[in-house]
Amino acid sequence: MxxxxxxxxxxxxxxxxxxxxxxxxxxxxxxxxxxxxxxxxxxxxxxxxxxxxxxxxxxxxxxxxxxxxxxxxxxxxxxxxxxxxxxxxxxxxxxxxxxxxxxxxxxxxxxxxxxxxxxxxxxxxxxxxxxxxxxxxxxxxxxxxxxxxxxxxxxxxxxxxxxxxxxxxxxxxxxxxxxAKAIPNAFWTSQSAMSLGLTALILSAIAIFGAQAIARPLRRLANAAELFGRGETVPRLPESGPDDIRLTAEAFNRMQERLQRFVEDRTRMLAAISHDLRTPLTSLRLRAEFVQDHELQEKMLKTIEEIQTMTEAALSYAREDAAVEATRTVDLSALVGSLCDDLAELGQNVTVSEGPKVLYRCRPDSLRRAIRNLVENAVRYGEHATVSVVRKPDSLDIVVKDGGPGIPTADMEQVFAPFFRLEQSRNRETGGVGLGLSIARAIARHHGGDILLENRTKGLRAIIRLPRIDMTKQVAPAPAPEVPEPAGLRTLPI
Structure with a gap:
């Protein structure tokens, strides 16, 4: 009760x-x-x-x-x-x-x-x-x-x-x-009990109807907030009903529009900056070709290449963030299995633990990229990766284990910062540009989840934790809007 x-x-x-x-x-x-x-x-x-x-x-x-x-x-x-x-x-x-x-x-x-x-x-x-x-x-x-x-x-x-x-x-x-006759306590008679019961029944029906009328828009708001928090574009809530409910719906619709505008403007700005850096990099590369000192020329070209790599990574990240992928229901176990099979065919030491079919509503291409980043990091630093999908009462965990040295406790949060690398050199053979974990965490959080890192006795455990949701109670998402590419964003030869 x-x-x-x-x-x-x-x-x-x-x-x-x-x-x-x-x-x-x-x-x-x-x-x-x-x-x-x-x-x-x-x-x-x-x-x-x-x-x-x-x-x-x-x-x-x-x-x-x-x-x-x-x-x-x-x-x-x-x-x-x-x-x-x-x-x-x-x-x-x-x-x-x-x-x-x-x-x-x-x-x-x-x-x-x-x-x-x-x-x-x-x-x-x-x-x-x-x-x-x-x-x-x-x-x-x-x-x-x-x-x-x-x-x-x-x-x-x-x-x-x-x-x-x-x-x-x-x-x-x-x-x-x-x-001599005692006045009976005739207040509680069968007639009064029937009258009270009928009144209680009618009031109960009215109360349930009223509560449902109040709870229905609240549930709709909760579902819309959950979908929006997972990066989906949801339809505008109906702005009707009593003032309290109507004002709440209006506030949610305004918040959604403002956040969408903010994200779109930030993504376009980042993409434009990354694109505009291409031109001076091309100019620097051309000028470096005329340097007579070969040792100095080699150092300049390496520095330019490093800047170019970071710029390309930032531009790729901006383009992918700007592209709004439609949400759909997929078999999570099959998605993880097919990704691991592809990486294994490329010669990477990856194994996957078979599990039951797990249906989940997500953006599969984005989620696939996040899992791929974690698996490639595990293979690069831990020599092998073991991947599994674990069901929990309130979440779905995609677990990636390796046998590497792990991550120092002080750097557990810092490794998610853009362009941060535990390996201090900028050699792409020993490490990337430092965006892999940043992108993976951004994708996980767009799905309403997060990424957790845990050191084991030998190796590291990386977990993509996604919230379990009742798909039968989800409101239908709105069609994904077309996000135009920033003006002037085109590929230039370098």
Whole structure:
């Protein structure tokens, strides 16, 4: 349940709505329960007094011999009637008599129905304490209520909601009536439970619909941010809905456009600078040819060649960065295997560990170049390379191992800097220009991953760690835009 609460917006929204419903119902119950109890008590009292008054009038007009039968048939489950010669001068004694009358079974009823009624009749007095004195009130004969004769009303405090009434008849005898019925807790009935359940069901449906309406654009934003962080061009998010969601979508669209413009401008500038360096390099090479000192000429030509190599590498990097490759789903294991086979055919000591089919959405040409750079470094500095694809719960690792000397811990981060080389000479036979790891890390980070370097007991382990994504939840990427080559960028002979 806690996991669902942490991960699901709909679950949180639904829980809060149901909690608000329960709290509002509880507050309403507490406020209205006392009024309800008073209303039920007032209604029961009015019916009891009216019934007793009518029965007193009936007894005054009938022969005394019929009174016992009339009193018997007038009794109800919670009410009993009897006559006495004297009025309730002793309230406690009258209350005891009332309890005794209420405990008697109803006459003329037999069988299971009688047992049920008798059980209900005694319900109001089972928990009564006969020692608790009732409160007796005199009902005046000035026309208050339905009485125009002496009458006394008693509140039987010993019984729940207990009431008693004594009315003097015309012949001087007294009609006594007793009522005892606990007000049931009728708040939680099957009808109220059904009503509350139906209300909760309707509110739950509304809450789930509302939560989904809120979560849907948030999921779309998260998917778009994930794709954009992996270097893909995503379609503009719909700028609609409530102000908060609409403003968020607008901000994301503006951010994406600004970042794309920034990357394009930086790439074009780098490509233009690298291209423009070709002309002075060509001029320097031509002038070096006229130098008479052969030793000096050789040094100048080596320096020019070194600058040319770095320029070509930078220009190649800029061109590849400017070319936007379409993202597609490939078998990662097959991609790594085919690359290693190609390098092995070229005479490099490369082995690959066979693994299961791993589908992954990426830019395969770029990723292939990153893996190739790591493998070539492993062969160059560690004499051999062992490559494998490892599945992890939250990532896919492309692991390249070698048996070389490794990298000093202090230089683990520095080796990713452009043009940095552990091998200090600029001899291309012993090392490249220092862009291989930089390019590989840039490609990995464009895919939302990174490159990790770890020294082993003998050798180095280089890992391209790519994030695992649920491709079924990804929004469709927008078509890759055409990035024009910078003006004047053309190949010049050197």
């Amino acid at each position: 806690m996991l669902l609460w942490r991960r699901s917006l709909a679950a949180r929204f639904l829980t809060l709505v149901l909690f608000a419903l329960a709290l509002s119902q509880a507050i309403t119950f507490l406020i209205s329960w006392d009024e309800r109890g008073q209303a039920l008590h007032s209604a029961a009292k009015g019916e009891f007094v009216s019934r007793t008054s009518s029965l007193a009038l009936l007894l005054d007009t009938t022969p005394p011999s019929l009174r016992p039968d009339i009193l018997d048939v007038s009794g109800t489950v919670y009410t009993r009637f009897w006559t006495s010669r004297d009025g309730p001068s002793d309230p406690l004694a009258w209350q005891k008599e009332a309890f005794a009358q209420l405990s008697k079974p109803l006459p003329g009823v037999a069988g299971k129905y009688a047992a049920a009624l008798n059980g209900q009749a005694s319900t109001g007095v089972d928990s009564a304490d006969p020692s608790v004195s009732p409160r007796m009130l005199d009902v005046s004969t000035n026309g208050v209520g339905p009485f125009t004769r002496p009458a006394k009303f008693l509140y039987m405090n010993a019984a729940p909601n207990g009431m008693g009434l004594s009315v003097r008849l015309d012949d001087g005898t007294w009609l006594n009536a007793a009522y």
